[in-house]
Amino acid sequence: MTYKIDELITLLECEVKGDAKVNITGLSPFFQAEEGEVTFASDEKFLKKLDETKASVVIVPFGMVLPENGKTYLLVKDNPRVLMPKLLAFFKRKLKKMEKLVEESAIIGEGTTVGINAYIGHDVKLGKNVMIYPNVTICEGVEIGDNTVIYPNVTIREFCKIGKECVIQPGAVIGSDGFGFVKVNGNNTKIDQIGSVILEDFVEIGANTTIDRGTIGNTVIKKYTKIDNLVQIAHNDIIGQNCLIISQVGIAGSTEVGDNTTLGGQVGVAGHIKIGSNVMVGAKSGIIGNVDDNQVLAGHPLMNLKDDLKVKAAQKKLPELLKRVKELEKKL
Structure with missing residues (x-):
């Protein structure tokens, strides 16, 4: 499937750095993403590795200093994780209506x-x-x-x-x-x-x-x-x-x-x-x-x-050891 990046930009109310006409094919995790896919980087561990993802489009927090690496960046004002419900709903595939016990296309x-x-x-x-x-x-x-x-x-x-x-x-x-x-x-x-x-x-x-x-x-x-x-x-x-x-x-x-x-x-x-x-x-x-x-x-x-196994064996002796400690305390 392909998606229109213009619709994604409107949905996220974001600014764009890079090619605003790039074709996108889906959403993937940061390190598993391939060319044509979108990913997001909200944590520092990902933001430091923007050159390591193969994704063509990366969603990042607004105000980031971004590398010149040919990728398109969508800069969002909210934390990208807060936008997850909108983002995932956008990329969710629409299902066909169930009509027969065995559908004709099967x-x-x-x-x-x-x-x-x-x-x-x-x-x-x-x-x-x-x-x-x-x-x-x-x-x-x-x-x-x-x-x-x-x-x-x-x-x-x-x-x-x-x-x-x-x-x-x-x-x-x-x-x-x-x-x-x-x-x-x-x-x-x-x-x-x-x-x-x-x-x-x-x-x-x-x-x-x-x-x-x-x-x-x-x-x-x-x-x-x-x-x-x-x-x-x-x-x-x-x-x-x-x-x-x-x-x-x-x-x-x-x-x-x-x-x-x-x-x-x-x-x-x-x-x-x-x-x-x-x-x-x-x-x-x-x-x-x-x-x-x-x-x-x-x-x-x-x-x-x-x-x-040694710990479990020792636990069986705890009641006896507790009794001995109390007896020693009395003597002290």
């Missing part, structure tokens, strides 16, 4: 089965030998690769991409809105989530697991990763290859998990951090900061597994 591959009461949306592409069970909802623009199985009551939201030989268990939701809100005049205001979800080949998603679409850009689950039941993957997370994510794990937004990493049941992971490859984290642990490669960890605060 492409269904040879050998594919669509169950009773399943909805197949506009411009959906189903590969060969895909199995769609009853009561599945596949929204507009979704692509599903060969030999993938989608069990009953799964919802796959618009424009998500599912690879070949994936399995999605009953009740899973792929591409739900991320938990995205900003304060506007003191009120929590929803911002549209215009990204998508990409499941690469040979991925399995457990029953009632939810994977949120990216706010801008995509949430990605890489090939051969297996995700258990009742897991929450938030917007813009990137989960590496061959990972195991066990039941009731929750991963906050914009976190990256490396390859061959295992997160035990009920592990909680903070947002905007990086977990390395070949990491194992024990059940009920809390991860609030970056984790290096090749570690076996547990607990909250997170520590080496052996140390965590």
Whole structure:
């Protein structure tokens, strides 16, 4: 798709530095943006790196001293983050009206089965030998690769991409809105989530697991990763290859998990951090900061597994130690 920059300039009530007639094709995160796309820089860490984004158009705060690097800058008086609701609504793709259980524009591959009461949306592409069970909802623009199985009551939201030989268990939701809100005049205001979800080949998603679409850009689950039941993957997370994510794990937004990493049941992971490859984290642990490669960890605060086991063993002795301390205090 292409967008008119004049409309964006009017919407944001901004000043322009650079080519005011440049063609724009969409909105992307700062470091993932490509030529023709728009991004924004509101924090100092981005404003110092304006030469490093490939975006053709960058939205920046008014009054900035800007480099001469051939980009078009839109200078806004408000913090660019405050403008996010307007910005995302502008770039949100308009959906077609739902008219039939299987829309005429859908492409269904040879050998594919669509169950009773399943909805197949506009411009959906189903590969060969895909199995769609009853009561599945596949929204507009979704692509599903060969030999993938989608069990009953799964919802796959618009424009998500599912690879070949994936399995999605009953009740899973792929591409739900991320938990995205900003304060506007003191009120929590929803911002549209215009990204998508990409499941690469040979991925399995457990029953009632939810994977949120990216706010801008995509949430990605890489090939051969297996995700258990009742897991929450938030917007813009990137989960590496061959990972195991066990039941009731929750991963906050914009976190990256490396390859061959295992997160035990009920592990909680903070947002905007990086977990390395070949990491194992024990059940009920809390991860609030970056984790290096090749570690076996547990607990909250997170520590080496052996140390965590020593801490847990010591905790059992606390009542006895407290009794001894009180007796010593009496003697003193």
